[in-house]
Amino acid sequence: xxxxxxxxxxxxxxxxxxxxxxxxxxxxxxxxxxxxxxxxxxxxxxxxxxxxxxxxxxxxxxxxxxxxxxxxxxxxxxxxxxxxxxxxxxxxxxxxxxxxxxxxxxxxxxxxxxxxxxxxxxxxxxxxxxxxxxxxxxxxxxxxxxxxxxxxxxxxxxxxxxxxxxxxxxxxxxxxxxxxxxxxxxxxxxxxxxxxxxxxxxxxxxxxxxxxxxxxxxxxxxxxxxxxxxxxxxxxxxxxxxxxxxxxxxxxxxxxxxxxxxxxxxxxxxxxxxxxxxxxx
Amino acid sequence: xxxxxxxxxxxxxxxxxxxxxxxxxxxxxxxxxxxxxxxxxxxxxxxxxxxxxxxxxxxxxxxxxxxxxxxxxxxxxxxxxxxxxxxxxxxxxxxxxxxxxxxxxxxxxxxxxxxxxxxxxxxxxxxxxxxxxxxxxxxxxxxxxxxxxxxxxxxxxxxxxxxxxxxxxxxxxxxxxxxxxxxxxxxxxxxxxxxxxxxxxxxxxxxxxxxxxxxxxxxxxxxxxxxxxxxxxxxxxxxxxxxxxxxxxxxxxxxxxxxxxxxxxxxxxxxxxxxxxxxxxxxxxxxxxxxxxxxxxxxxxxxxxxxxxxx
Numbered sequence: 001x002x003x004x005x006x007x008x009x010x011x012x013x014x015x016x017x018x019x020x021x022x023x024x025x026x027x028x029x030x031x032x033x034x035x036x037x038x039x040x041x042x043x044x045x046x047x048x049x050x051x052x053x054x055x056x057x058x059x060x061x062x063x064x065x066x067x068x069x070x071x072x073x074x075x076x077x078x079x080x081x082x083x084x085x086x087x088x089x090x091x092x093x094x095x096x097x098x099x100x101x102x103x104x105x106x107x108x109x110x111x112x113x114x115x116x117x118x119x120x121x122x123x124x125x126x127x128x129x130x131x132x133x134x135x136x137x138x139x140x141x142x143x144x145x146x147x148x149x150x151x152x153x154x155x156x157x158x159x160x161x162x163x164x165x166x167x168x169x170x171x172x173x174x175x176x177x178x179x180x181x182x183x184x185x186x187x188x189x190x191x192x193x194x195x196x197x198x199x200x201x202x203x204x205x206x207x208x209x210x211x212x213x214x215x216x217x218x219x220x221x222x223x224x225x226x227x228x229x230x231x232x233x234x235x236x237x238x239x240x241x242x243x244x245x246x247x248x249x250x251x252x253x254x255x256x257x258x259x260x261x262x263x264x265x266x267x268x269x270x271x272x273x274x275x276x277x278x279x280x281x
Numbered sequence: 282x283x284x285x286x287x288x289x290x291x292x293x294x295x296x297x298x299x300x301x302x303x304x305x306x307x308x309x310x311x312x313x314x315x316x317x318x319x320x321x322x323x324x325x326x327x328x329x330x331x332x333x334x335x336x337x338x339x340x341x342x343x344x345x346x347x348x349x350x351x352x353x354x355x356x357x358x359x360x361x362x363x364x365x366x367x368x369x370x371x372x373x374x375x376x377x378x379x380x381x382x383x384x385x386x387x388x389x390x391x392x393x394x395x396x397x398x399x400x401x402x403x404x405x406x407x408x409x410x411x412x413x414x415x416x417x418x419x420x421x422x423x424x425x426x427x428x429x430x431x432x433x434x435x436x437x438x439x440x441x442x443x444x445x446x447x448x449x450x451x452x453x454x455x456x457x458x459x460x461x462x463x464x465x466x467x468x469x470x471x472x473x474x475x476x477x478x479x480x481x482x483x484x485x486x487x488x489x490x491x492x493x494x495x496x497x498x499x500x501x502x503x504x505x506x507x508x509x510x511x512x513x514x515x516x517x518x519x520x521x522x523x524x525x526x527x528x529x530x531x532x533x534x535x536x537x538x539x540x541x542x543x544x545x546x547x548x549x550x551x552x553x554x555x556x557x558x559x560x561x562x563x564x565x566x567x568x569x570x571x572x573x574x575x576x577x578x579x580x581x582x583x584x585x586x587x588x589x590x591x592x
């Protein structure tokens with residue numbers, strides 16, 4: 001397939017008839033190839049093998065090294081006690097893992113992860129789960145700004161309030177906010193879904209290319225090119241199912257949520273449909 | 282980048298010198314160039330406290346002549362205070378170039394301040410009934426040890442760790458800034474003002490003076506000017522959100538209050554912790570956690586938010 005021209009490749013795949021241009025690149029994906037799902041350097045862990053350790057006296061680097069050591073020993077369930085709001089904890093984990101932070105994280109917590117299921121009992125600082133690719137992250141309290149920046153997959157859930165620019169440059173996955181979120185949430189969003197059960201700050205969805213934002217509370221105002229869409233039965237079913245996974249609900253019912261999508265008046269990224277963008281983002 | 286922090290106790294005092302030192306030390310990675318403290322002790326209505334310096338730290342390393350000049354400048358300060366009728370009751374020399382005076386005075390405080398600052402090389406860091414402003418090069422532990430802040434008791438404090446971006450690494454450009462000529466008002470700031478020169482020229486035309494080219498000083502002078510007109514801190518802070526352009530989060534303190542304001546883009550961080558008797562705020566939670574090792578509930582204030590707390 002590689003010897004075909006780009007247009008021919010697109011036609012062969014039955015995706016579209018337009019010539020791809022600009023920044024767009026095609027990445028071919030075969031679900032039969034194992035390397036698309038695992039990293040050769042990821043750890044093989046047993047989720048029934050549990051351990052816990054206190055990190056009050058350790059710095060961020062030492063804590064991350066310790067987590068890796070434990071994973072290399074096959075521990076698939078790790079509890080980290082007293083994280084003390086330190087920065088960059090639990091980053092770059094690329095395998096399945098049950099990871100529980102018993103306390104709060106600072107900036108850039110659990111960024112660049114691909115696969116683990118993380119529970120954080122406390123609060124998280126700015127840029128939690130930035131560039132997350134797969135897995136789940138559940139935060140029991142509040143979160144800072146740029147929550148879930150540029151995430152590509154997985155579920156990122158904050159049960160409390162979140163700061164500004166939530167899901168900025170989001171490229172996939174789901175972000176759920178139990179409380180309110182600040183200004184410019186969904187800024188330049190490209191794919192994925194965001195659920196805000198409380199109020200949303202000003203300029204919601206500003207310059208979003210695609211994706212969907214559901215809001216249960218009030219919206220201060222919409223950003224450039226963000227428009228209200230019609231909420232469908234399919235949306236309601238998906239929302240109910242997703243929220244029930246995390247024990248969350250919206251006070252007025254999912255059918256009364258507001259759905260925000262891209263107006264696409266400023267949409268000059270390319271002419272791909274959302275399903276096609278999975279291949280190019 | 283810079284780090285800012287503050288704390289205020291309601292109805293009681295505490296070891297704020299030590300507490301703020303630990304908070305600011307935890308923010309060293311946000312600004313290693315200089316550290317500053319604005320500490321509010323127990324004010325006495327008939328006494329003023331003045332912190333001033335007669336040279337920059339860097340100047341002191343450059344030769345013998347500066348030693349002679351520092352003595353002359355200090356003598357000039359003493360002479361001018363006596364001439365204006367200020368009675369110095371206690372004085373301490375914190376470093377080779379920094380002093381703390383306790384004095385009584387019933388004249389025009391602004392005239393006294395102007396007269397002292399007219400001495401070349403002399404600069405008042407703070408002047409008021411309760412405010413003591415200490416700033417110097419280095420991290421929080423170093424500055425705190427240098428000025429003996431570990432034993433400082435008081436009701437509230439704000440502080441700053443500075444990463445120099447638009448002005449020099451010197452004490453003059455370090456935070457906090459005293460909101461001249463208002464006694465007991467100080468400001469720390471993280472961010473950048475983009476209408477600095479427009480606002481500065483307007484304030485200079487109104488008779489205010491600037492001692493640095495640091496945009497953070499503008500916030501202090503702006504608030505002083507605004508409070509001079511209507512006397513209300515919170516109203517002045519709300520006004521600053523629309524009149525100051527750029528990205529910023531700042532913290533201001535007066536004799537009995539601490540306030541914070543965040544710009545409409547919410548581009549600069551701030552984390553708040555509130556309990557019945559203490560409010561602590563910082564650029565990062567890791568700073569607050571130095572005084573609360575156990576888990577606490579914190580949150581980020583939102584865009585355009587202004588909060589003020591009373592001691």
